[in-house]
Amino acid sequence: MRRVYLDNAATTPVRAEVAELIHEYMVKHFGNPSSVHWFGREARRGLDRAREQVAGLIGAHPDEIVFTSGGTEADNLAIKGVAALKGIQGKHLITSAIEHHAIIHSTEQLERQGLQVTYLAVDEHGLVEPDHLAHALRPETILASVMLANNEVGTIQPIRELAALCRAKGVLFHTDAVQAAGQLDIDVKALDVDLMSISSHKLYGPKGIGALYIRKGCRVEPLAHGGGHERKRRAGTENLPGIVGFGLAAELSRQELPERREHLEALRDRLVQGILGGISHSRLNGHPQLRLPNNCNVSIEFVEGESMLLNLDLLGIAASSGSACTSGALEPSHVLLAMGLSHELAHGSLRFSLGRQNTAGDVDYVISTLPGIVARLREISPLHAGRE
Numbered sequence: 328m329r330r331v332y333l334d335n336a337a338t339t340p341v342r343a344e345v346a347e348l349i350h351e352y353m354v355k356h357f358g359n360p361s362s363v364h365w366f367g368r369e370a371r372r373g374l375d376r377a378r379e380q381v382a383g384l385i386g387a388h389p390d391e392i393v394f395t396s397g398g399t400e401a402d403n404l405a406i407k408g409v410a411a412l413k414g415i416q417g418k419h420l421i422t423s424a425i426e427h428h429a430i431i432h433s434t435e436q437l438e439r440q441g442l443q444v445t446y447l448a449v450d451e452h453g454l455v456e457p458d459h460l461a462h463a464l465r466p467e468t469i470l471a472s473v474m475l476a477n478n479e480v481g482t483i484q485p486i487r488e489l490a491a492l493c494r495a496k497g498v499l500f501h502t503d504a505v506q507a508a509g510q511l512d513i514d515v516k517a518l519d520v521d522l523m524s525i526s527s528h529k530l531y532g533p534k535g536i537g538a539l540y541i542r543k544g545c546r547v548e549p550l551a552h553g554g555g556h557e558r559k560r561r562a563g564t565e566n567l568p569g570i571v572g573f574g575l576a577a578e579l580s581r582q583e584l585p586e587r588r589e590h591l592e593a594l595r596d597r598l599v600q601g602i603l604g605g606i607s608h609s610r611l612n613g614h615p616q617l618r619l620p621n622n623c624n625v626s627i628e629f630v631e632g633e634s635m636l637l638n639l640d641l642l643g644i645a646a647s648s649g650s651a652c653t654s655g656a657l658e659p660s661h662v663l664l665a666m667g668l669s670h671e672l673a674h675g676s677l678r679f680s681l682g683r684q685n686t687a688g689d690v691d692y693v694i695s696t697l698p699g700i701v702a703r704l705r706e707i708s709p710l711h712a713g714r715e
């Protein structure tokens with residue numbers, strides 16, 4: 328059966344040259360980077376090179392990169408590491424209503440310990456209004472965290488503007504750039520952020536490895552204590568195979584960025600037009616222009632996203648929907664609800680996220696099959712009864 332993978336926002340395939348390098352660092356350069364012998368020195372060289380490659384992707388200095396177990400740990404380290412240093416009781420943090428759960432569940436945990444948290448509302452396109460952030464800043468605010476690009480709807484935030492407002496008040500600023508890294512040109516110095524999370528498996532590297540950028544002079548309290556790894560910011564023997572794989576994936580992403588972006592945008596626009604043109608009562612979610620090159624999120628009225636997903640899967644197409652199964656019930660996405668979508672529209676949403684391996688043929692396969700799936704589901708949908 329034909330298989331078309333359009334869930335690259337969930338994870339991406341590891342590219343062959345990256346997998347090869349990982350294998351080399353498992354069986355050949357397997358040393359502990361802390362060891363002084365040849366094996367250790369070889370490992371250390373791999374670690375240093377990867378740190379330069381990852382730093383290069385976002386315009387950072389290698390010393391400003393702390394390797395973590397992924398985007399989730401990087402987000403946790405930013406939020407909890409700043410709170411542990413600056414205090415929780417009587418302190419205040421600002422984030423947005425559409426963050427990844429790695430942020431939202433971290434801030435909720437700190438709220439239970441006494442931190443005050445403001446969740447900034449977003450407009451119908453998923454944009455944070457800088458004025459709202461300006462008004463939310465207080466003398467006791469320790470950190471603001473707003474994601475660079477949203478993982479569900481792809482909306483890109485005005486990070487430079489948001490970070491500048493915080494800088495002017497001496498408030499630290501973190502951005503979750505996990506979805507944006509490898510797709511958008513990112514420069515931490517131009518954005519002037521203090522902290523940034525990125526993850527390897529969203530940019531064709533292995534899972535279980537990511538990084539937190541920590542601007543020189545900015546400090547966070549470590550979450551894990553042990554040896555003096557990562558300049559005492561994250562203890563534990565380094566995941567060297569993961570790190571070198573991440574490094575190479577980051578380097579290749581940087582080199583390929585302009586062509587990758589062009590390729591993805593063309594496919595995305597073809598897919599969006601094909602779906603909106605081919606299916607009545609369908610609409611695009613997220614910002615029409617300020618969106619990730621690979622993101623196509625649509626709501627299709629009178630049908631359930633989950634039913635569409637199952638039918639697409641039967642035809643070999645992998646996508647995702649705006650509902651998450653929490654304790655046996657389908658919960659509509661907090662992102663779509665925050666953008667003002669009704670529960671029905673949120674439940675009727677589909678996310679197609681493209682990758683470098685996708686072709687126009689993949690997109691056309693979706694465009695030629697989805698309308699039929701929707702028509703059949705609408706025939707049996709009580710929501711659609713009596714409509715055209």
Ligand SMILES: *Cc1c(COP(=O)(O)O)cnc(C)c1O
Nearest residue numbers: 397398399427429478505506526
């Ligand atoms: C995937 C993702 C994460 C989590 O990263 P992991 O490496 O899977 O832990 C965090 N934030 C965003 C926006 C993501 O898309």
